[in-house]
Amino acid sequence: MIGAFIHTLILSTTGFWTTSVQLWRLFLGGLLVGFGTRLSSGCTSGHGISGLASLSKTSLYAVIVFMGVAIVTANIVQMLGVSP
């Protein structure tokens, strides 16, 4: 958070910023992300960066699964006419 703040303050051309993703999506998505991260013992950082970096096969499978599912989900949401 501090690092992102420093970047936005000194380098960002667009400045401070607010998402236009709807609150219900942030909430529902957040619930699932929190539950899923704890159940699978890792997230995009834990499995995606640390896990892959330490050559963990378990993490590789987790990354393939969550990325595939997220791509399908994001496209379904878009097809339903929800934007951004």
Added chain:
Amino acid sequence: MNKRNIIVLIGGILFGFGLSYSGMTKQEIVLSFLQLKDLGLIFVLGGAALVAAFAINVLAKYQKKPVLGGEFKPRRRILSWNIIIGAVIFGVGWGISGQCPGSAVASLGTGNLPVLVGIAAMFIGAYIRGLLDS
């Protein structure tokens, strides 16, 4: 503040700075990756994993003990249904909202206050998982 906390703080600042610099603090950019319109995320994730892999697999071999004490040992995660089902649930949440734990917290630093709703929901989701486990 002791040495350990200072180093952890610097690591966190670099992580957040990098996420913001690369645009990963913006849910719209993450979603455009998931909709396969902008492949930036894969380079950020892959690049970070490569640098970390060099540190873990090469640099750490020249160092007997971690600078901050303790010992080097990998975090072994055994593949289980929990990992796979958790990854599926995580993927649905990520696809709906474009936020994940690290990028959501970093995003707060860019002034993105609505993401507080997402972060609160992540705590609730993780707490519910804990309740089911006990």
